Amino acid sequence: MKAEIITIGDEILYGQTVDTNSAWLGTHLNAMGIEVTEILTVPDRREAILDALKRASSGHELILMTGGLGPTNDDITKKTLAEYFGADLKRNKEIEEQVKALFRRWNREAAAVNLAQADLPENCEALPNPLGTAPGMFFHENGKVFASLPGVPHEMQAIFRDELAPRLQKLWKLPTIRHYFVMTAGMGESDIASRLRDFEECLPENVNLAYLPSLGMVKLRLTARGRNGEKLDPMLEKLGRELMPLLPDIVYYSGTDEKMSISKAVGQMLLENKARLSTAESCTGGKIAADITAIPGASHYFEGSVVAYSNRVKEKMLGVRSETLEAYGAVSEQTVKEMAEGVRKRMATEYALAVSGIAGPEGGSPEKPVGTVWTAIASPDGVQTKLLHLGGGRREIIQLTSNLTLHLLRRSIQRNEEGR
Amino acid sequence: MKAEIITIGDEILYGQTVDTNSAWLGTHLNAMGIEVTEILTVPDRREAILDALKRASSGHELILMTGGLGPTNDDITKKTLAEYFGADLKRNKEIEEQVKALFRRWNREAAAVNLAQADLPENCEALPNPLGTAPGMFFHENGKVFASLPGVPHEMQAIFRDELAPRLQKLWKLPTIRHYFVMTAGMGESDIASRLRDFEECLPENVNLAYLPSLGMVKLRLTARGRNGEKLDPMLEKLGRELMPLLPDIVYYSGTDEKMSISKAVGQMLLENKARLSTAESCTGGKIAADITAIPGASHYFEGSVVAYSNRVKEKMLGVRSETLEAYGAVSEQTVKEMAEGVRKRMATEYALAVSGIAGPEGGSPEKPVGTVWTAIASPDGVQTKLLHLGGGRREIIQLTSNLTLHLLRRSIQRNEEGR
Known part of the structure; x- marks a missing residue:
């Protein structure tokens, strides 16, 4: 499965914003077994977006867009997608309710322009946004998937994880992916690798080990792929337990929390x-x-x-x-x-x-x-x-x-x- | 003048590396009056790079590549550029000397693979790299400029500033750009803007003012364009002096140092x-x-x-x-x-x-x-x-x-x- 990521936004081209979404999506798509072969950034302009869609749809099964979904007039991704598919915009009642609920939580009144966020091309499935007013969109046309997500990173990530990834996994029968992390400090990548040579050679075929170094630390990431997610977790935990005695002096955490820092780990130890x-x-x-x-x-x-x-x-x-x-x-x-x-x-x-x-x-x-x-x-x-x-x-x-x-x-x- | 930026590297597509180069280039090209209309990331693969070059060369006067210039076999930007132009690689003696000098400074011997960094397509002008072994390349063909810079950010930035930007300015008679910064703390963007309304309205046509907010601070950037750089600096300083009395309570620095932090400004004051x-x-x-x-x-x-x-x-x-x-x-x-x-x-x-x-x-x-x-x-x-x-x-x-x-x-x- 091949994917192209299209980032839409003048602010990226001007250099006001660094495009961190594409790297995040690259990591997560790659882990699912989907290869990103191109990342393209285009301006908030109708012709540029239409041209990008046309080019991307040849040679890619997934065309994944981020950005350009705000409520203001300069954001034109949604209406350009409707034009591309020859579809009309139609008010989605569920999304409208969610937008209203979000505004109630903020103690504000939703304006017409905010409610219009619920007008979606009639050929798409809405991907609800738990953190903002712009829903994602999922199009399945001629065996290809076109998806559009908002550009705000935490909204994009939430919709990807909860809505888009499960749909892609189901549609293309992709393997389930599970991660397990072993955090180390005080030893370099190559020394760790030489200690883990035998361990790495004996890894099951559906598991791989990545070394992610930063200042004085190396994060080890075990990634398992399989049909049955419930079987993967205990397998990864077992591998983690096998790995620990090989690195007793340097491991400060093992588990599923990708962001465990040494200061947090030390804090938990002091608390205990x-x-x-x-x-x-x-x-x-x-x-x-x-x-x-x-x-x-x-x-x-x-x-x-x-x-x-x-x-x-x-x-x-x-x-x-x-x-x-x-x-x-x-x-x-x-x-x-x-x-x-x-x-x-x-x-x-x-x-x-x-x-x-x-x-x-x-x-x-x-x-x-x-x-x-x-x-x-x-x-x-x-x-x-x-x-x-x-x-x-x-x-x-x-x-x-x-x-x-x-x-x-x-x-x-x-x-x-x-x-x- | 329109530009496309092409980023070459598998590590960007996998999401291991966030592409910060394109945003940096976007800012600097934009300030020079060159509009970036597309940013494209492709893998380290011959066909992908050739295809990207072909596509980019229609509709852009500048095709600016970064990445894929390392000494190892997986980096193929240079030989693919030679193929694109039908040019042979030829050893550049000056660059070879620079690579040797760099290795002498590191107290190491330059291997053949390092010296081969000086083999360049015969139709290009070498852009010396003061900080690394991979030179940049400058091609001027059919009225278009193709430039290739290394992907390491500080090397790319140095070559852009010292070698590429001056060549583009001369070739296309672009205006010179000068910046002047006024750093403020303790007041929001919109309050500052309302104090500066008259000042902004009276700005000369070749000067613009940008508000760059961060936590508790707003950086004001005055940008002047003109034919004569030496006239721009005193004009900007004069504008800076006019601006100061409007914001006496919040300015902590004014001058050309883009990275002046409040802690550095306070330190200088204590020293004085x-x-x-x-x-x-x-x-x-x-x-x-x-x-x-x-x-x-x-x-x-x-x-x-x-x-x-x-x-x-x-x-x-x-x-x-x-x-x-x-x-x-x-x-x-x-x-x-x-x-x-x-x-x-x-x-x-x-x-x-x-x-x-x-x-x-x-x-x-x-x-x-x-x-x-x-x-x-x-x-x-x-x-x-x-x-x-x-x-x-x-x-x-x-x-x-x-x-x-x-x-x-x-x-x-x-x-x-x-x-x-």
């Missing part, structure tokens, strides 16, 4: 252990605390942080000894150790972490080049330190430090759990 | 005033400190921060009185005032800021709904507080608080400067 955390940050300048508190409910386990950017603050607010700073410098094992102990004691938490390093671009030296970062984890069992050598620019070094230090904290909590 | 800053953060959880320290050299003016997520830390590390917390709560004018005074005193800085609020999604109440944020700025002249009512999700409320509080700090420093 009824333990609280404090941090002392120099080179990260508050980024670790910001990553932790980006998670709703962080106040249940996060006490606070001292961002000690100057040596004076390290001494005064964290109790680092001036002799330590003089003898070893701010970026040293001794200093991060005292920072971690200091914040742990002053904020009275079970766990504390501390970092001090050189994020650059200035401040490096031959002995301590940019990217040198000392980290410390203080726990009820004492303090553990680790030296990191990181690459990249300032932004990357700061984010890598946050990710990898949270990973070290996670390991420390785990060891304490096991030790009990 | 030889003043230091400390912060005390509750609901932002370290994000303000992280925004400040994202700027290289922040250690010259930033002392540190206390992220006081719990009331205990507010008392112990900032000296907020327990009676204040009991009587007024953590999200109150009295509490942020004591937080700002406390951190200013303990970190011994000229300026300090403090925030305490409800970032959500939990924690709101009828009196203090999610988005209620108290801010305080402590300066040598005392403490000023302000209550914000912010919308959006947790992430937006945190970032809005950071942007708007840094704006309030900037105003406070400005008042102190003027008072001297």
Whole structure:
């Protein structure tokens, strides 16, 4: 099955908006076994849209449009589709009710122009939009499917998942797709791959493994295809359980939540252990605390942080000894150790972490080049330190430090759990 | 002048990579007076590329390709272009030297496959790549320009700016384009527009004004077109000077740096005033400190921060009185005032800021709904507080608080400067 994605909108051509919808659709169609062979962006202009439809309909079974479905006059996708199919627009009563209900929820009155969103080409099936007023449209003509979705990403994604994908799966008897994620931190893609060589070779034919790397982390995605979705989930879970002992030191999450971050995983672990955390940050300048508190409910386990950017603050607010700073410098094992102990004691938490390093671009030296970062984890069992050598620019070094230090904290909590 | 952008790469169609190049090119071509009427993504496949070139060459004066120029076998843009033009590949000695020099800088030996990057279709002009090994190519055939640039964004942007854009401007006698930016914080787009109504009406015909809003900020972009670039810059500066008195309370920067952030502008101001800053953060959880320290050299003016997520830390590390917390709560004018005074005193800085609020999604109440944020700025002249009512999700409320509080700090420093 081959697909063309057509993105409709002047704002994409002007460069005001980056087209992220096509990448999202590319991933999801590909996972369903539908190959996207072309992505085309055209303006909100009748002739351009008609021409694009004509060209796309040869050589593709699915022509999937996004954008141009707003209530204003510049959005002409719907009436151009009606013209393409020689169909009349007809008010869809169910959609009209949904639009009215949405406006009631917003405590506003639906204007005529909003209700007109329910006027659809008579040869299409409406794809209800749970999050907005523009419904999607599904046309099945001469063995081909034409679908039109709104351009607002979260509306587009919801309609695709709940309405369009199931119709395509049923119509073309496509296999069901299930994903399972194993999130790792602290090891590179190629090292993980060499550990998983045997595991990968023994994967069932309907399962594949993808490596999705980001700063200091690699997300492993197991994808299974099959007729029976209910059988796929336990199979993936079983594979996940087989995979875990191969990577015991680096996995921080396994399951179906595609967006599980290391800070969220650490937060859940602290919650389960009824333990609280404090941090002392120099080179990260508050980024670790910001990553932790980006998670709703962080106040249940996060006490606070001292961002000690100057040596004076390290001494005064964290109790680092001036002799330590003089003898070893701010970026040293001794200093991060005292920072971690200091914040742990002053904020009275079970766990504390501390970092001090050189994020650059200035401040490096031959002995301590940019990217040198000392980290410390203080726990009820004492303090553990680790030296990191990181690459990249300032932004990357700061984010890598946050990710990898949270990973070290996670390991420390785990060891304490096991030790009990 | 009309352009089609052709993006070449399987990774875009699979959705592994979001095509950000096309939006960047769309903005820059549009500013030059070249209209992008179509963006097409095709796979790394000979027939698909040839077909795309054939289609694009009718109706467009510029066919601009990105991607598919790597040294490996799957990248076939170059040889497909040679086939399209019936041209042979020929080693370009200058480019070969540049590739060798690049590898010397990396302390590595250039392999044959790397040197082959200098083999170019004989009918093209090479566009040197200052940042990588794949040069761009410029073809001028039958009054049309075909250009091919590498897909790596910073390489593509450098070659476009330094090599391609000047050639197009010369060839088609396009007007020169100059930009000037006025960055504002703390006021919405429509309020600014109503203040600027007269200013906009009196703009010269070759100048236009764009409003580019983001969280709590609006970037104003003045764009001038003309034959003589040297005359445009003083004209834009003059317009900028006329604009400033209309927005004295909200402008934090004016000039040609498109990426000037509020944290960078505040940092420069602190540097100029030889003043230091400390912060005390509750609901932002370290994000303000992280925004400040994202700027290289922040250690010259930033002392540190206390992220006081719990009331205990507010008392112990900032000296907020327990009676204040009991009587007024953590999200109150009295509490942020004591937080700002406390951190200013303990970190011994000229300026300090403090925030305490409800970032959500939990924690709101009828009196203090999610988005209620108290801010305080402590300066040598005392403490000023302000209550914000912010919308959006947790992430937006945190970032809005950071942007708007840094704006309030900037105003406070400005008042102190003027008072001297």
